Amino acid sequence: MARAKKAPVWSFVTGEKGRNRVRAFEDASRGAIFLEFYDRTPITGERVKQRVSVKHADREKAKSTGRGACGQAARRWLQETNRANARRAV
Numbered sequence: 001m002a003r004a005k006k007a008p009v010w011s012f013v014t015g016e017k018g019r020n021r022v023r024a025f026e027d028a029s030r031g032a033i034f035l036e037f038y039d040r041t042p043i044t045g046e047r048v049k050q051r052v053s054v055k056h057a058d059r060e061k062a063k064s065t066g067r068g069a070c071g072q073a074a075r076r077w078l079q080e081t082n083r084a085n086a087r088r089a090v
Contacts, residue, residue: 012063020073024066026059033062035069040080 011025023036033054038047054062 010059012059012066014063014066015070015073020070022066022070022073024054024059024062026057031057033057033059035062035066037069037073039073 007028009026009028011023013021013023015021021037024033025036026033033056034051035054036049036051039050040046041048054065056062
């Protein structure tokens with residue numbers, strides 16, 4: 001028996017893969033929009049997937065929030081890289 005097709009859901013991706021990628025997506029069952037990104041834990045430095053609700057259902061607003069989060073992630077990644085390079089130089 002064939003399976004029913006799911007309706008396509010909205011998503012938007014910004015940033016560079018492996019550095020500062022942020023995905024905004026809509027949860028069809030709840031109608032809420034979430035941001036999904038990888039972040040490092042402060043203690044171990046492991047990469048952990050984070051999902052955060054943007055607390056609204058406006059897609060354009062979610063895109064701009066995702067772009068802002070992408071910029072913050074890029075700055076954080078650059079700072080971590082500079083610190084690591086400085087430690088190697090000593």
